[in-house]
Amino acid sequence: MSDSSWGASPPLVGQAGYWGSTEGGPVQGAATAGPAYDAPEAQHTRPMPIVPDPPSYGAGQDDDRGAARLGGPLFRDDTFQDRPVPAVTQNPEPMPDAPQPPPAPQKKSAGRDLSAAIGVGVGLGVVIVASLFVVKAVFVGVIAVAVVVGLWELTSRLRERKGIKAPLVPLALGGAAMVVAGYVRGAEGAWVAMALTALAVLVWRMTEPPEGYLKDVTAGVFAAFYVPFLATFVAMMLTADDGSWRVLTFLLLTVVSDTGAYAVGWRFGKHKLAPRISPGKTREGLLGAVLFAMVAGALCMQFLIDDGTWWQGLLLGLAVAASATLGDLGESMIKRDLGIKDMGTLLPGHGGIMDRLDSLLPTAPVVWLLMVIFVGST
Secondary structure, X not given: OOHHHHOOOOOOOOOOOOOOOOOOOOXXXXXXOOOOOOHHHHHOOOOOOEEOOOOOOOXXXXXXXXXXXXXXXXXXXXXXXXXXOOOOOOOOOOOOOOOOOOOOOOOOOOOXXXXXXXXXXXXXXXXXXXXXXXXXXXXXXXXXXXXXXXXXXXXXXXXXXXXXXXXXXXXXXXXXXXXXXXXXXXXXXXXXXXXXXXXXXXXXXXXXXXXXXXXHHHHHHHHHHXXXXXXXXXXXXXXXXXXXXXXXXXXHHHHHHHHHHHHHHHHHOOOEEEXXXXXXXXXXXXXXXXXXXXXXXXXXXXXXXXXXXXXXXHHHHHHHHHHHHHHHHXXXXXXXXXXXXXXOOOEOOOEOHHHHHOOHHHHHHHHHHHHHHHHOOO
């Protein structure tokens, strides 16, 4: 072996071999830590026992002497500084990371500006209650305004997202007339106004090109039924002697049902109710809505409604929780189809008018019917 082989990095003879040389070649049993020794000196060198090398965390770096590092057992010489430092060929064990503090738990978010939502809700409640118990006709006007704004939001979103041109003018005029007819003439007046509104939609749309006529008038008739026709049942509740208390009971039960679903679902909700329609709703939230609405229903029927009893209120609360949840899911399906989160931005913290009417509209005929069955229509 030539002298050039013994430079700064001595050659390795096997993983468990020894360093050493004689004038004619390597000598078995001799160990050195630098340039080759003479054979007589090498023969007097005593081999040291093999000691496992502790894990190295500086793989890839050479020591001061320029010796190559090798993984495996080391040879301990009498003088520790004179031995070559073996290199690590296998992957070194990673240095255990210092213990990190656990991440701070994230608080659940309500998803909306609660302060704005509460403020707007209280303001709407004051307007509704004031108009409801001062002059009934004023409350009918409040219903009509809400219907017109809701129709505007719905038709605007249909036009923007789907290109459906449901005619707003006949819908708005017919919707307001529908609410007034329900208050003045009852269910018969509401049905007649609904039929005339649908006919007006068909005729109005004829003034435009025929392309898309069928989908436009279909959407228009749907909007007339979904918003103003269902709202007429609130006006019909108002015609009874205790009509103001019936409407107040209807509003309270719907709000309490939504609040119970939100409170229980936000705190305990784990099992999704309808993840493809509304991922935020849970089965636990539905149970909360039923429980809250049944308790509120028993109290309202017992103390607010003439000739009402607590057990009727339990049934009424159960029905309200079911219809309010289905109404909320129904509008969620519409908004998911349109690819939007809210129908509008008129009410800070709530969205649009339609986002507040979603559970009220389908609940109105349910409450009207059960009130008629339990205590009559007058």
